[in-house]
Amino acid sequence: xxxxxxxxxxxxxxxxxxxxxxxxxxxxxxxxxxxxTLVLLGRSGSGxxxxxxxxxxxxxxxxxxxxxxxxxxxxxxxxRLRRSIGYVIQDVGLFPHFTVEKNxxxxxxxxxxxxxxxxxxxxxxxxxxxxxxxxxxxYPHQLSGGQRQRVGVARAxxxxxxxxxxxxxxxxxxxLTRDELQREFLLLQRRLRKxxxxxxxxxxxxxxxxxxxALMEAGRLVTVLAPSEFLHSTDSLASAYVRAFGEGLExxxxxxxx
Amino acid sequence: xxxxxxxxxNRDQILELTLEHLRxxxxxxxxxxxxxxxLGIVIAHRPRFNKPVLAGANIIQTIPSLALFGFLLPVPWxxxxxxxxxxLALTLYALLPIIRNTFTGxxxxxxxxxxxxxxxxxxxxxxxxxxxxxxxxSVILSGVRVAVVISVGLATIAAAIGAGxxxxxxxxxxxxxDDRVILAGAIPAxxLALTADFGVGWLERRLQVRR
Numbered sequence: 001x002x003x004x005x006x007x008x009x010x011x012x013x014x015x016x017x018x019x020x021x022x023x024x025x026x027x028x029x030x031x032x033x034x035x036x037t038l039v040l041l042g043r044s045g046s047g048x049x050x051x052x053x054x055x056x057x058x059x060x061x062x063x064x065x066x067x068x069x070x071x072x073x074x075x076x077x078x079x080r081l082r083r084s085i086g087y088v089i090q091d092v093g094l095f096p097h098f099t100v101e102k103n104x105x106x107x108x109x110x111x112x113x114x115x116x117x118x119x120x121x122x123x124x125x126x127x128x129x130x131x132x133x134x135x136x137x138x139y140p141h142q143l144s145g146g147q148r149q150r151v152g153v154a155r156a157x158x159x160x161x162x163x164x165x166x167x168x169x170x171x172x173x174x175x176l177t178r179d180e181l182q183r184e185f186l187l188l189q190r191r192l193r194k195x196x197x198x199x200x201x202x203x204x205x206x207x208x209x210x211x212x213x214a215l216m217e218a219g220r221l222v223t224v225l226a227p228s229e230f231l232h233s234t235d236s237l238a239s240a241y242v243r244a245f246g247e248g249l250e251x252x253x254x255x256x257x258x
Numbered sequence: 259x260x261x262x263x264x265x266x267x268n269r270d271q272i273l274e275l276t277l278e279h280l281r282x283x284x285x286x287x288x289x290x291x292x293x294x295x296x297l298g299i300v301i302a303h304r305p306r307f308n309k310p311v312l313a314g315a316n317i318i319q320t321i322p323s324l325a326l327f328g329f330l331l332p333v334p335w336x337x338x339x340x341x342x343x344x345x346l347a348l349t350l351y352a353l354l355p356i357i358r359n360t361f362t363g364x365x366x367x368x369x370x371x372x373x374x375x376x377x378x379x380x381x382x383x384x385x386x387x388x389x390x391x392x393x394x395x396s397v398i399l400s401g402v403r404v405a406v407v408i409s410v411g412l413a414t415i416a417a418a419i420g421a422g423x424x425x426x427x428x429x430x431x432x433x434x435x436d437d438r439v440i441l442a443g444a445i446p447a448x449x450l451a452l453t454a455d456f457g458v459g460w461l462e463r464r465l466q467v468r469r
Contacts (some may be wrong), residue, residue, distance in 0.1 A: 056377055082379035093374030097392050097467040106388075107378050141468050155378070165377075 007033045009163060009195040010055055015038050015064035017050055024050050024087075025219045028064070033187040037189060037196040039206040041241070042216035048199040051216075052165050055197060056085045058255050068163070083107055086156030086164040086194070090171045094140040100126075101136040107159045125154040130234070146177035153185075164196045179185055182208055186257045203245045208230075215241070227253040267446070272427075276446050279423035282341065282416060283450075285407045286348030290405055292352045295398065298360020299386065308361060315354040323412050327419045344421035345414065351412055352405035359401025363394030364394045391405065397467040403458040410451040414443065424450075 009033035017025040027056055030048040032038045053059040054066045057073050066073045068081065102109075103124055105118040113121070125172055129150040140148060156164060158228050166168055170178045181203060189196065200206055206213045207227040215222040215227040215230075215238055223235050231249055242249060265272060301308040321329075326347050330336055338341045369391050375385045391398075419427025427443025 010294065058373070058377060079379050079381055082377060085377075087377035089370060089374060089377070091368075091370035093368065093370035093372075093390055095371060095375070096368075106380075110380070110384065139468065152374075155374075 001134055009034045009069060011065075011067040012051070012054070013065045014065065015051075015054060015061045015066060017047075017059065018055065018107070020135070023219055025054075025061075028221055030214060030224070031076075032195060032197055032222055033211075034195050035193040036211035037198055037209055039197045039210035039213045040197065041201065041203065041210075041213050042205045043201055046216040046218055047216075047219040048124070048201075049167055051198060052167055052199055055163070055165055056082050056087055072199060083111070083159055084161050084163070086161040088149075088152050088156045088166045088169045090168040092140075092152040094148055096140050097139065098139075099136065100131075100140070100143070102136050103151060104155045104158050106155070111159065112254050120160065122154075125157055128157070128188065129154045144172055144177075146181065149173065149181065154255060164194045166196060166198045168199055168201070171202075173215070178205075185209060185255045203241050204249065204252045207249060208255055261438050261441050261445075265442050266424075268442060272325040272446055273355060275422065275424050275426055275443070276450065278341075278415055279410070279425075279447065279450065281342050282348060282413045282423050283406060283454075284419065286345045286409055286413075287402065287406050289345070289349040290340060290352035290356050291402060293349070294356030295360050295403075298357045298398070299364060299390075301357070301361075302364035307349055312361070315357050317355045318350045323351070323415050325343045326350070327416065329418065337375060340416070340419045340421040343419060344416035344423075348409050348412055348416070355401040355404040356398070356410070357401075360394065360398050363397030363401075364390050366397065367393045393467055396462045397415075399458055399465065403455060403462065406454040407451050410454060411428060411429055411445060414447055448461075 008031040010030075012028050012030040015025060015028040016023070028047075029050065030038075030051075040051055042048050054061055054073070054150060055068065057066075057076075057078050060074070068076070068085070073081065074163055094100075095106070098106070101119070102238055103216050104122045108118045122136060123133060126133060131147060131150050131154070135143070135147070135151075140151070143151065152169070170181050173181065174213060186209065198206075198209060200209075207230065210227055213225055213230050214224045215235070223233070223236050225233055225238065231242055231253060233239060233242075273458070290410065297311060301311050318326075321431065330343050330347060333343070336346060371389060371393070372385065377391050413423050414425035414428055416423055417429050424447045428440050429460040430446075431439030431441070431443065
């Protein structure tokens with residue numbers, strides 16, 4: 001086991017991934033630092049989601065290496081790896097036959113936590129994501145889209161993972177709910193300091209939530225920039241993004257939790 | 259003499275043959291579930307096998323039942339007891355709906371749910387028993403329901419090889435050209451089929467997951 005640079009929690013080292021003859025990701029090098037929110041920004045098919053799935057080994061690289069906490073994914077126990085990483089996706093994927101409580105408590109339960117500790121954890125998490133305690137006994141079909149995604153976040157946080165992977169988690173929500181959840185995400189992240197990899201195609205969201213923004217195009221990493229740098233970048237793709245999103249981006253970058 | 263009086267007079271024999279009939283259907287459905295559900299699960303997870311397995315079950319289904327009973331007659335251990343043979347034949351017929359519905363039910367589970375489950379670190383068997391099967395159970399049961407109803411009907415033909423069941427009345431009635439005797443077999447068989455259809459259907463609705 002080689003030791004990694006102390007601050008890099010996730011490392012992509014010359015990672016390529018292809019399906020049949022289609023190159024989805026090539027020569028991908030990226031480091032995600034402890035406690036930061038790294039946004040993967042790019043259009044559909046740029047390889048954002050693929051990169052994310054390489055981290056929790058839902059996919060394995062064709063060549064190159066992905067390391068989590070200094071250990072190559074190829075060598076780690078996949079079940080333990082995944083349980084140490086929270087995973088939130090756009091379609092949420094709540095278990096429709098489980099109550100909210102069972103959805104959130106599933107991984108702790110599998111890991112053999114005692115029942116009273118699980119229910120205490122569920123109550124705590126519901127509060128953390130801004131849901132009332134009586135939500136615990138409801139079923140996913142009884143919740144609104146925003147509530148469902150809150151439960152999805154709570155479920156991902158259940159076993160207190162150090163790393164959180166979020167694949168367009170707010171993409172399917174209406175603008176008001178999205179705004180609300182983005183704000184709460186920032187507040188939560190200020191408190192929890194997870195290492196987050198956040199996928200989006202929305203520049204506004206990237207500027208608001210990201211510590212750094214990794215811009216992707218056609219399976220390659222174009223550049224990695226802080227939000228304030230992004231707006232003034234001379235990179236042609238970055239400036240094309242800025243033009244496409246138009247006015248008011250400056251305020252998005254500095255908006256934070258307001 | 260009315261049919262009902264005839265049935266009343268022969269109630270002991272009707273009861274006995276009904277129980278025999280139930281035994282044939284019960285065992286064959288049980289065996290078909292024990293084979294068909296695991297097979298359906300396997301082909302849902304290993305798409306390579308789904309065509310050959312479903313094609314095989316389909317082909318069995320196209321063999322005329324009387325011919326299948328006949329084909330199996332010379333098989334050593336089976337041929338000794340006609341009820342064994344009947345149970346095997348009925349099992350083979352029940353396979354298709356059960357395999358197909360298990361396959362469809364598991365493949366029909368929302369991919370986002372499967373992805374979330376894998377992503378949070380469920381093992382394949384945890385995913386199967388805690389997520390996929392509970393979500394597929396009503397679809398699987400609707401396959402079982404079809405299988406049972408088919409079996410109740412087919413089992414009447416088992417009487418042709420001496421396996422007993424309500425078919426005895428039907429064949430006897432045909433030979434005697436007596437409608438009452440035919441109906442004494444056909445009516446209880448129809449009631450059995452409807453009851454099974456209703457019973458499994460009720461279970462299916464009970465276990466249906468709202469989404």
